[in-house]
Amino acid sequence: MKKILGILILLIVVCLVTAVSNQSFISAYNLQNVIRLTSLFGIISIGVAFVIISGGIDLSIGSVICLVGSLLPYLLVEHGFPVPVALISVMTLAVLIGLAHGLLITKLKLQPFIVTLCGLLIYRGIARGITEDQTQGFGNGYTGLRYLATGKISLPFIEGFKLPVPFLIMIFLAIVAAFFLNKTIFGRYLKAIGNNEAAARYSGIQTDSVVILAYVVCSCLAGIGGILFALDINSVQPEGIGNFYELYAIAAAVLGGCSIRGGEGTILGVVIGAALMRVLRNSITMLGIPSQLEFAIIGAVILVGVISDELVKRYAQQRRAVLQARETL
Numbered sequence: 001m002k003k004i005l006g007i008l009i010l011l012i013v014v015c016l017v018t019a020v021s022n023q024s025f026i027s028a029y030n031l032q033n034v035i036r037l038t039s040l041f042g043i044i045s046i047g048v049a050f051v052i053i054s055g056g057i058d059l060s061i062g063s064v065i066c067l068v069g070s071l072l073p074y075l076l077v078e079h080g081f082p083v084p085v086a087l088i089s090v091m092t093l094a095v096l097i098g099l100a101h102g103l104l105i106t107k108l109k110l111q112p113f114i115v116t117l118c119g120l121l122i123y124r125g126i127a128r129g130i131t132e133d134q135t136q137g138f139g140n141g142y143t144g145l146r147y148l149a150t151g152k153i154s155l156p157f158i159e160g161f162k163l164p165v166p167f168l169i170m171i172f173l174a175i176v177a178a179f180f181l182n183k184t185i186f187g188r189y190l191k192a193i194g195n196n197e198a199a200a201r202y203s204g205i206q207t208d209s210v211v212i213l214a215y216v217v218c219s220c221l222a223g224i225g226g227i228l229f230a231l232d233i234n235s236v237q238p239e240g241i242g243n244f245y246e247l248y249a250i251a252a253a254v255l256g257g258c259s260i261r262g263g264e265g266t267i268l269g270v271v272i273g274a275a276l277m278r279v280l281r282n283s284i285t286m287l288g289i290p291s292q293l294e295f296a297i298i299g300a301v302i303l304v305g306v307i308s309d310e311l312v313k314r315y316a317q318q319r320r321a322v323l324q325a326r327e328t329l
Contacts, residue, residue, distance in 0.1 A: 003257035039166035047221030055262025060119030062242035068226030094223025102212030149231035194262025
């Protein structure tokens, strides 16, 4: 809870500083864009959180987004697939990717870093090969489907501001993810594996099944993200879509309290972490900071957050050790 409070305070401070410096930050148009993008990145960050909590990593998220996001308009527009068939096809592909990752990691004992790094290269290459590197889009059609990413809902008693539909999708997925993580055996097993996989295995937990499911969840949410990103931009370039998205997702999860060593993390913290990442990027633009410094600033903030978290953790451990020593005297 202290981690969530810390990242929330940091988010509020960044928002206040930006709003004071540039009042356009709190305009309805800007807030809608920030919330929409926070929701899209929040969805993929929730997915990677499951993998990180298990003690793993997934570097292929951006390429899964690229593959799914490129194939959806390719199937719909180029080949005339019905919408349900196209959606089921790309989501099945995302699930199979997660299943392949999990099997390679658990059955062949390959390192998650290597498996997903190879996936990062393979899936983008497949997307570029299938589409022949041509830009994919939905044109002026599929307005009902695109509503999932571009739609806005009016709120009572609030004029000028409309709530982006992706925000509702993210909230729904976050609630489901939090339930599974905190209220089910799967969540307890996942944290146990992240803390000590060998101990979890000796205690009777089917560690392979849990790890495989974590990677399936991650790829599934990356697939959902790929669909929404494609519907949002309506001009999918296989070479560019999804680049560095895995780093934003991992950063949001780590900032939100997921230990890179595994074993801990909360969905609420991840969502707040995703919001901080998007607000930071928006603040850089609003404050007139050169865009060339964007990655440097975001990287510095992440580093400060991780260092602070580690120092607080060490202080808490030392304090507990002192208290225990006093009790034994």
